Amino acid sequence: MEIKKTSLNKLHQSNNAKFVEFAGYEMPIQYSKGIIEEHKFTRSNSGIFDVSHMGQLFIYGDETLTEELEKIFPLDLKNLKQNCSKYSFLMNEDAGIYDDLIITKIEEGYLIILNAACKDKDFEILSNLLGSKFKMNLDNNRSLIAIQGPKSVEILNSIINGVDQLSFMTGNWFDSDNQKLFVTRSGYTGEDGFEISISNDKAEKFVENLIEKGAQLIGLGARDTLRLEAGLCLYGHELDINKTPVEANLRWAISKSRLSNGGFIGSKKIMNQMQDGASQIRVGIKPEGRLIAREKTKIFNHTDKQIGEITSGTFGPSVNGPIAMGYVDKEFSKVDTKILLEVRGKKHPANVCALPFYKKNYVKGVN
Amino acid sequence: MSEVKFSKEHEWITLEGDVATIGITKHATEMLGDIVFAELPEKGSNVEKDGTAGVVESTKAASDVYTPVSGEVVDTNQSIVDDPAKINEDPEGGAWFFKLKIKDQSEMDSLMNKEEYDKFAKETSS
Numbered sequence: 001m002e003i004k005k006t007s008l009n010k011l012h013q014s015n016n017a018k019f020v021e022f023a024g025y026e027m028p029i030q031y032s033k034g035i036i037e038e039h040k041f042t043r044s045n046s047g048i049f050d051v052s053h054m055g056q057l058f059i060y061g062d063e064t065l066t067e068e069l070e071k072i073f074p075l076d077l078k079n080l081k082q083n084c085s086k087y088s089f090l091m092n093e094d095a096g097i098y099d100d101l102i103i104t105k106i107e108e109g110y111l112i113i114l115n116a117a118c119k120d121k122d123f124e125i126l127s128n129l130l131g132s133k134f135k136m137n138l139d140n141n142r143s144l145i146a147i148q149g150p151k152s153v154e155i156l157n158s159i160i161n162g163v164d165q166l167s168f169m170t171g172n173w174f175d176s177d178n179q180k181l182f183v184t185r186s187g188y189t190g191e192d193g194f195e196i197s198i199s200n201d202k203a204e205k206f207v208e209n210l211i212e213k214g215a216q217l218i219g220l221g222a223r224d225t226l227r228l229e230a231g232l233c234l235y236g237h238e239l240d241i242n243k244t245p246v247e248a249n250l251r252w253a254i255s256k257s258r259l260s261n262g263g264f265i266g267s268k269k270i271m272n273q274m275q276d277g278a279s280q281i282r283v284g285i286k287p288e289g290r291l292i293a294r295e296k297t298k299i300f301n302h303t304d305k306q307i308g309e310i311t312s313g314t315f316g317p318s319v320n321g322p323i324a325m326g327y328v329d330k331e332f333s334k335v336d337t338k339i340l341l342e343v344r345g346k347k348h349p350a351n352v353c354a355l356p357f358y359k360k361n362y363v364k365g366v367n
Numbered sequence: 368m369s370e371v372k373f374s375k376e377h378e379w380i381t382l383e384g385d386v387a388t389i390g391i392t393k394h395a396t397e398m399l400g401d402i403v404f405a406e407l408p409e410k411g412s413n414v415e416k417d418g419t420a421g422v423v424e425s426t427k428a429a430s431d432v433y434t435p436v437s438g439e440v441v442d443t444n445q446s447i448v449d450d451p452a453k454i455n456e457d458p459e460g461g462a463w464f465f466k467l468k469i470k471d472q473s474e475m476d477s478l479m480n481k482e483e484y485d486k487f488a489k490e491t492s493s
Contacts, residue, residue: 034400035401036426221426221427290404315403315424
């Protein structure tokens with residue numbers, strides 16, 4: 001299959017991107033300054049991320065759409081205000097996660113942002129669940145640009161006036177350069193920032209404009225170190241079809257009002273696990289010293305019993321040390337529990353720790 | 368000091384008497400990206416030509432460091448373990464990895480000179 005390219009591919013090239021294949025797309029892993037510089041620039045200034053490979057699924061319908069979606073997602077969508085966003089999951093009957101996603105209530109429907117590697121399958125699953133009653137559009141004509149970091153609000157507001165009035169996890173349509181952009185105040189770096197849905201033919205010029213105002217392009221490499229420092233899950237690593245939201249320590253994302261009556265796919269398993277606890281749970285892990293424990297590193301207790309596995313591990317540039325997340329047996333999930341990580345045949349000491357590794361700077365309320 | 372020689376695994380080596388100094392090439396560091404971890408062989412241990420003698424990790428991945436010649440490890444560079452970023456800054460100078468007392472100087476013969484290595488690096492990276 002031919003590799004897919006986003007509308008910003010030429011711009012990446014002219015900015016000396018190193019490319020990798022990711023979910024069938026040719027994506028920039030880093031630019032000439034490298035992952036650590038890009039990471040730090042995002043934390044201190046403003047980084048631009050091409051996330052156009054992600055799916056933008058628009059679903060339109062009347063109030064029965066909300067009812068149907070509540071049978072799928074563990075959310076209180078009836079009480080979700082227009083232009084407000086929620087983090088959620090598409091699950092199977094066993095509460096195994098097909099995908100994690102952001103759903104926003106828009107005029108006459110919903111916008112769901114899906115992971116690139118999952119989006120086609122998600123569309124198929126949702127089409128089967130919803131039938132043909134609602135208009136569904138996995139929109140390939142729009143790009144998705146994230147701008148993240150403390151200076152992003154000033155930079156973006158100078159191009160799209162009014163975005164500074166958005167609170168975290170809300171969005172709206174804005175007019176700019178004779179077209180409608182959907183902007184949400186959100187992101188996946190642990191920084192204040194925005195995601196902008198924009199038509200493909202306008203995306204390059206828009207990003208060039210952001211660069212002119214002082215933002216810089218950031219690759220997937222730094223996106224990964226940023227999200228890991230922020231303690232955020234990445235599908236295919238922390239989350240997959242064999243993990244539930246309770247095991248992933250994401251019970252905060254399940255609306256309380258939905259837990260008493262259930263009625264969403266996977267609700268039985270979720271309610272059982274909420275009551276009894278899960279046998280394994282996702283935790284933050286800090287190796288002692290500088291050792292990096294990568295994905296699939298085995299975790300042991302002090303009597304040589306394997307108690308879990310690392311799902312992501314790297315060097316955190318802002319933490320200035322190695323960081324990891326993984327799943328451990330419930331009895332080892334308490335903060336400060338001493339564990340051992342097997343790297344290159346040797347066991348090295350590490351500690352279970354609280355997430356995030358790096359404190360968030362989200363803007364909660366503007367007014 | 369002898370001419371700098373290079374291996375296909377992107378190590379450089381210089382020889383002074385029977386003690387060789389070994390590190391990784393600038394080209395290798397450019398391929399790896401930001402280096403954030405280094406592990407060196409133990410002083411007093413013996414390493415075999417083309418065997419692993421250390422590890423470097425970038426933000427992206429871990430890579431083995433090989434030794435281009437056999438010998439006994441007589442010194443290691445602790446400063447790159449404490450501050451791995453030095454490897455990106457000065458790979459073919461201050462950020463050497465280890466020194467070996469070598470047994471067989473003829474093991475150097477099959478290694479590349481600078482011109483040959485530059486050509487090799489260019490061909491293999493494109």
